Amino acid sequence: MNKAVTQSPVPSIASDTKKGLNGKKLRKVLTECIAVLSTLVVFGIPFYFILVNAAKDTQESALLNMSWPSSFHLVENMKAVLAAQDGMIIRAFFNSTLITGFAILLLIILGAMSGYVLQRKVSKASRFFDFLILAGLIIPPAIVPTIWVLDGIGLFKTMPGIILVLVALNLPFTVLLYKGFMATIPREIDEAALIDGCSRFRLFFSIILPLLKPVSATVIVLTAVGIYNDFVNPLYFYPGAKNATIQLTLYNFSSMYNTQWNLLFTNIVLISIPPLVLFIFFNKKIVAGMTAGSVK
Numbered sequence: 001m002n003k004a005v006t007q008s009p010v011p012s013i014a015s016d017t018k019k020g021l022n023g024k025k026l027r028k029v030l031t032e033c034i035a036v037l038s039t040l041v042v043f044g045i046p047f048y049f050i051l052v053n054a055a056k057d058t059q060e061s062a063l064l065n066m067s068w069p070s071s072f073h074l075v076e077n078m079k080a081v082l083a084a085q086d087g088m089i090i091r092a093f094f095n096s097t098l099i100t101g102f103a104i105l106l107l108i109i110l111g112a113m114s115g116y117v118l119q120r121k122v123s124k125a126s127r128f129f130d131f132l133i134l135a136g137l138i139i140p141p142a143i144v145p146t147i148w149v150l151d152g153i154g155l156f157k158t159m160p161g162i163i164l165v166l167v168a169l170n171l172p173f174t175v176l177l178y179k180g181f182m183a184t185i186p187r188e189i190d191e192a193a194l195i196d197g198c199s200r201f202r203l204f205f206s207i208i209l210p211l212l213k214p215v216s217a218t219v220i221v222l223t224a225v226g227i228y229n230d231f232v233n234p235l236y237f238y239p240g241a242k243n244a245t246i247q248l249t250l251y252n253f254s255s256m257y258n259t260q261w262n263l264l265f266t267n268i269v270l271i272s273i274p275p276l277v278l279f280i281f282f283n284k285k286i287v288a289g290m291t292a293g294s295v296k
Contacts, residue, residue: 054265061262077266089249096246100227103166107174108216115178136172143236162238170223181215225275246271
């Protein structure tokens with residue numbers, strides 16, 4: 001009696017698995033291609049437009065097109081920008097660096113301490129403080145009352161005044177980042193340190209703060225770029241030619257009747273270098289710091 005021979009389903013399963021893997025690879029390639037094209041459209045084309053016009057002379061740059069310059073004047077334009085208004089851009093770089101550095105330092109210390117307390121000590125008042133943080137994100141700042149307060153305490157048109165304003169504006173977002181990341185740090189670390197006789201301040205600065213390096217890198221990059229590129233707040237709270245920040249130097253080459261587009265675009269190229277370098281070195285840590293506490 002002949003036995004019926006049944007065909008093994010293994011080749012069919014292997015074929016389906018292979019097709020599934022090929023489909024995943026194809027979707028991955030398409031996703032990467034779309035991401036690259038989107039990046040080129042959103043960032044590459046505007047940067048190319050700025051760069052080619054920064055290399056042109058005054059007549060060619062006034063056309064505001066994307067054609068290649070007939071002759072390159074990028075070095076001459078950079079020298080003219082650096083020498084404009086008695087080297088205002090150098091003073092502006094110095095002011096912006098000091099403002100950004102001190103503001104980030106205060107944001108890291110205050111934001112980390114606030115996030116630590118709000119995450120570790122949950123009480124009836126926690127909801128109220130959470131509401132205040134969200135209100136700080138939603139409610140827009142009041143310009144005139146802030147100027148009145150700064151003038152009353154003698155901080156209007158001063159560097160400490162603008163630093164405090166920028167810290168206050170960026171603190172709610174910073175606290176949320178630190179609070180979310182703090183949930184990934186076990187409470188047992190705090191308990192063990194306190195049992196060993198560690199004080200609260202030593203616990204925070206010696207143990208907790210070093211563990212916050214990923215989210216601190218995120219805060220540094222995001223807030224540094226935002227504060228460095230801020231135009232409105234220095235214009236209102238830190239006016240004056242000697243107090244110029246890097247974004248306000250764009251006024252040097254723009255007026256009602258004439259605009260030196262080649263120098264304006266060269267200025268944009270110069271002031272874009274520091275945040276671009278900062279982003280290149282810290283880009284991998286930005287997403288890690290923002291998403292670390294999302295699963296808690």
